[in-house]
Structure formats: structure tokens, C-alpha cells
Amino acid sequence: MQLDMLVVGAGFAGIYQLYKAREAGMTVRVLEAGEGVGGTWFWNRYPGARCDVESLDYSYSFCRELEEEWEWTERYASQSEILSYINHVVDRFDLRRDIQLNTRVASAHFDEDRALWSVRSEDGEHLEAKFLVMATGQLSVPQKPDLHGLDDFKGQWYHSARWPMEGVDFTGQRVVLIGTGSSGVQMTPIIAAQASQLTVLQRTANFSVPAHNMPFTPESLKAAKARYPERRAMGREAITGVFLNANTKTAAEMTEDERIAELEYRWKGAGGGFRMLRAFADLMSNLQTNHLVAEFARNKIHAVVKDPRKAEILSPKPDLPYGHKRLCGDTHYYETFNRDNVDLVDVKAHPITEITPTGLRTTQGHHELDVIVFATGFDAMTGALLAMDIRGTGGQSLREKWAAGPRTYLGVSIAGFPNLFVIAGPGSPAALSNVVHSIETHVDWISNFIGHSRSKGTRRIEAEQAHEDQWVDHVNEVANQTLYPVGNSWYLGANMPGKPRVFMPYAAGVPAYRRIIEGVAEKNYEGFAQV
Numbered sequence: 001m002q003l004d005m006l007v008v009g010a011g012f013a014g015i016y017q018l019y020k021a022r023e024a025g026m027t028v029r030v031l032e033a034g035e036g037v038g039g040t041w042f043w044n045r046y047p048g049a050r051c052d053v054e055s056l057d058y059s060y061s062f063c064r065e066l067e068e069e070w071e072w073t074e075r076y077a078s079q080s081e082i083l084s085y086i087n088h089v090v091d092r093f094d095l096r097r098d099i100q101l102n103t104r105v106a107s108a109h110f111d112e113d114r115a116l117w118s119v120r121s122e123d124g125e126h127l128e129a130k131f132l133v134m135a136t137g138q139l140s141v142p143q144k145p146d147l148h149g150l151d152d153f154k155g156q157w158y159h160s161a162r163w164p165m166e167g168v169d170f171t172g173q174r175v176v177l178i179g180t181g182s183s184g185v186q187m188t189p190i191i192a193a194q195a196s197q198l199t200v201l202q203r204t205a206n207f208s209v210p211a212h213n214m215p216f217t218p219e220s221l222k223a224a225k226a227r228y229p230e231r232r233a234m235g236r237e238a239i240t241g242v243f244l245n246a247n248t249k250t251a252a253e254m255t256e257d258e259r260i261a262e263l264e265y266r267w268k269g270a271g272g273g274f275r276m277l278r279a280f281a282d283l284m285s286n287l288q289t290n291h292l293v294a295e296f297a298r299n300k301i302h303a304v305v306k307d308p309r310k311a312e313i314l315s316p317k318p319d320l321p322y323g324h325k326r327l328c329g330d331t332h333y334y335e336t337f338n339r340d341n342v343d344l345v346d347v348k349a350h351p352i353t354e355i356t357p358t359g360l361r362t363t364q365g366h367h368e369l370d371v372i373v374f375a376t377g378f379d380a381m382t383g384a385l386l387a388m389d390i391r392g393t394g395g396q397s398l399r400e401k402w403a404a405g406p407r408t409y410l411g412v413s414i415a416g417f418p419n420l421f422v423i424a425g426p427g428s429p430a431a432l433s434n435v436v437h438s439i440e441t442h443v444d445w446i447s448n449f450i451g452h453s454r455s456k457g458t459r460r461i462e463a464e465q466a467h468e469d470q471w472v473d474h475v476n477e478v479a480n481q482t483l484y485p486v487g488n489s490w491y492l493g494a495n496m497p498g499k500p501r502v503f504m505p506y507a508a509g510v511p512a513y514r515r516i517i518e519g520v521a522e523k524n525y526e527g528f529a530q531v
Contacts, residue, residue, distance in 0.1 A: 003027045006129035011039015013423040013439045014135035020447040033104040041082045045163040048186035049079035052329040057242040076213045107389040115459040141383030143376045149355035157372040170194040179375030185328040189336045199343045205316040211329035239509030241437035246278035251289040273329040294322040304334040321483040392417035409463035418462035426504040467527030479503040
């Protein structure tokens with residue numbers, strides 16, 4: 001079968017790309033590996049799974065009627081509510097008929113003679129399309145547990161990103177939770193409330209801020225919706241793609257009392273979460289300012305956690321900048337460590353040595369267990385793309401091209417891979433933003449470019465190598481002006497053994513990025529060969 005466009009992935013990105021392609025009159029099909037739509041919100045069903053961007057922002061903006069009719073129940077939506085929303089969108093716009101589920105792409109090769117992408121699934125199905133759009137997500141390939149003896153464990157083990165649909169009952173169970181990123185932080189209070197014993201194994205402490213989640217009242221939701229156009233407009237001009245009431249002053253421009261008041265306001269009064277990252281204009285560029293915020297957060301941890309040993313383990317070390325890892329938003333995470341049935345192990349000081357048939361052993365001792373929960377994260381941003389055999393001109397594989405780290409032009413296109421686009425890819429600000437906003441920005445731009453190409457009768461559009469090189473240099477230059485590359489995080493691929501250490505997102509923010517890609521379009525898509 002030959003199509004105008006094939007889209008890989010049926011999360012927020014793939015669904016909107018399908019909508020736009022259908023709107024343009026293109027023949028299009030979405031291939032999705034899962035049994036249902038939703039992307040990360042289909043797979044991540046772990047206890048406490050919840051978005052860390054507010055519901056009103058973490059949603060599509062392309063349809064005012066959709067904004068009006070959907071009723072969010074909480075400030076930060078749960079996984080199940082987001083999945084219901086995505087399914088509502090799919091059905092509302094009659095998109096399901098062009099989505100093919102249970103189809104995992106094995107290979108995609110560019111046929112240079114016919115200027116078509118030849119795509120095969122793992123089941124052997126063959127499809128062809130002029131345009132191939134990768135909507136595979138930034139956090140879609142789990143980091144697999146690799147511990148000696150796991151196959152011999154007689155209990156049950158689970159990964160946060162492949163959670164059983166029927167759920168897991170931890171009542172009366174002895175549980176070890178490995179990992180304290182966002183998934184681990186969200187799971188900890190829920191599991192602790194059920195399990196007879198929960199032991200959290202932490203390698204590196206991360207900063208977490210109270211989310212202050214709350215249900216919407218009919219009045220508060222109505223008031224928020226009345227300001228939706230204004231809210232969206234402010235988000236478009238915010239560095240993260242969501243309006244967070246940023247402080248325009250640096251820390252040095254404020255008195256000590258003003259600095260403390262600002263931090264307290266953001267920890268409590270302003271609602272917590274990512275607002276902490278907007279406390280000072282130079283928080284992510286000035287190490288002294290960053291240390292001020294980090295120390296404030298460490299003091300908060302010690303004020304909540306009663307056991308000094310646990311509090312110290314949970315407090316990130318001074319050499320780890322505040323926000324260099326994705327900030328977590330929590331509900332009673334630190335308070336959970338005051339429970340009698342919750343313990344904490346620093347596995348950097350006491351590494352895991354093996355899994356035994358009845359538990360887990362560290363250099364400190366053996367833990368008798370019934371259940372192991374892995375919240376060990378993802379092969380972020382590149383994992384899903386490199387899991388497929390993608391080959392461009394001359395048979396060059398994407399794995400070879402990205403052997404030393406990902407390289408893109410504008411985060412949407414790759415030199416040597418014509419008619420292929422990536423939504424929210426490396427080299428774009430998506431990972432540091434409200435990703436739904438970034439997805440819409442990308443899909444709109446890609447769709448306009450394809451429409452421009454079709455109107456001219458162009459067979460191939462491809463990023464030029466020189467412009468890709470310049471963009472990669474620019475991404476690195478911008479990153480090095482911030483504190484993001486300091487330390488280790490999945491932004492750099494540091495959580496994956498053997499992965500090249502390259503800062504992957506574009507750190508200048510959503511408005512600056514949007515102005516750049518709009519400028520490229522105004523110059524007849526400068527940097528692209530169009531033949």
C-alpha cells in the first residue's frame with residue numbers, strides 16, 4: 001500500500017499529525033505498537049502516575065470547542081484521565097479508522113529512485129509513503145533492568161513503564177522500589193500506604209517540589225476556561241511553553257529577605273511544581289543563584305524528614321545544580337519517609353550486588369522481598385528511533401549517523417534522510433517544555449512545509465548537511481551557557497550505560513525556537529534542499 005504519509009506512534013504527537021494530514025487531504029496511516037492510543041499515557045499506568053504540567057496546559061489548543069467541552073477534574077491530571085482525554089480526541093475527530101494498533105515498526109528504508117519510504121513491521125507487513133513522520137516520543141523505551149540473578153527471583157517484578165493493565169495490589173507485601181526520578185517519586189507514597197514494608201533504593205538524589213494538586217470546582221474551571229485564549233497566548237511567549245509567572249529579576253538584584261520571600265512564595269503560595277525554576281531570572285545560568293535555591297530546597301527536605309540519615313540521603317549533593325535534572329512534583333513524597341514501614345538505601349554508597357531467589361542484596365546486606373519495582377527511566381529522546389532500522393540515502397543507517405550522539409536540523413529533520421520528520425526530537429526544546437505545546441508547534445510547521453512542498457510538486461525535501469552542522473553547534477553553544485550540562489541526567493543520556501554524553505534539548509526556550517523555525521520558513525525553508 002502506498003500512502004502520502006506514514007506516522008509512527010499514536011500519542012499526542014501522532015494523533016495531531018494525523019489530524020493535520022487528514023485536514024490537508026492526504027492519505028495517511030498511523031502505526032502504533034501498543035494495544036491502544038495514548039503513547040506514554042497508555043504504557044505508564046503505575047500507581048500515582050500523573051502529569052507534572054497542569055491539565056489546562058497539557059492539552060491541545062487547536063480547537064476552541066474541544067477546550068470548552070472537556071472537563072478536567074484536577075489541576076494535575078492522572079494517567080487515566082489523560083488517557084480518557086486522548087481517546088475522546090481520537091473519537092471526536094474520527095481519527096481511529098486511520099490508526100493501526102499492535103504494529104511495531106522494524107525498519108524504514110528510503111527508496112531513492114522513487115523518493116518513497118519503504119516501511120516494514122515486525123509482523124512483516126509492508127507499507128510505502130512519500131513522507132515518514134516519527135512521533136515516537138521522548139520517553140517511550142524503558143531502560144531494561146540488568147541485575148544478576150533477576151531471572152531466579154521467585155517473587156514478582158514490574159517496570160513503571162510496562163505496568164500491568166489490571167494493576168498491582170501491594171497489600172501486605174515486602175517491596176523494593178529502585179529509582180527516584182519522577183515515576184519513583186510518584187509511586188512511593190502510594191506503595192507505602194499498601195505495603196507491609198517499602199525499601200526505596202536511590203542512586204542519586206533529585207529535587208522534588210510539592211505539586212499542591214487539587215480538584216477543580218465548577219467555578220474555578222469555568223473561570224479558567226474563560227481566560228483560555230489569554231492563557232495560551234502567555235504560554236506561547238514563555239520559555240517552557242506554559243506560563244509560570246517568571247521573576248524577571250536576578251537573585252543579585254534582590255535583598256536577602258526578598259529572595260527568601262520569593263522562594264517561599266513559589267514553594268507554597270504560587271503552587272509549587274515547575275514554578276520553582278522561574279524563581280530568579282538567572283537560576284539556570286548563575287551557579288551562585290542556583291546554589292541559593294538548592295540550599296533552600298535541602299533545608300525544606302531536612303525540615304520534613306525526621307530521620308537525619310534519610311534526610312541527608314534524600315538531599316541532593318551541593319555539586320548537583322538545582323534543575324539540571326527534570327524537577328519532580330510530588331504529593332507527600334518526603335513525608336512518606338517518616339512512616340515506620342519505609343526505609344531508604346543509598347545504592348551509590350552501598351551498590352546492588354545481585355538479586356537472589358528471595359530478595360535483593362547490596363554491599364550492606366540482604367533484603368527479603370516479595371516484589372521488586374523498577375522505576376529506572378528511559379532511553380530518552382533517541383531510544384525509540386534507534387530501535388528501528390532506519391536507513392536514508394546511500395543506505396546510511398541512523399544508528400551509524402548518531403553513533404556519537406544525535407544530530408538534527410532544527411530538531412525536526414536529519415541530513416541524509418529525505419522526506420522524514422521527527423516531532424519533538426533532539427535539538428528541539430520539547431524536553432524542557434510543555435511537550436504538548438511543542439508538539440503542536442512542530443506538527444503545524446511540518447504540515448505547512450509539506451503543504452508548501454506539495455504545491456510546488458517537490459519530490460524530495462532534505463536538510464542540508466552544513467545547516468545541520470550549524471544547528472548542532474548552536475544547540476551546544478546555548479546549552480553551555482546554562483547549568484544543564486553540569487552533572488548527569490537523561491537530558492545527556494547519562495542514565496544509559498554506553499550512550500554518548502550529549503546534551504540533547506535546545507535550551508534557549510520555546511519562543512526563541514519558534515522565531516527561528518518561522519524565520520526558516522519565511523526564507524523558503526532555508527537549509528533544506530527541495531528537488
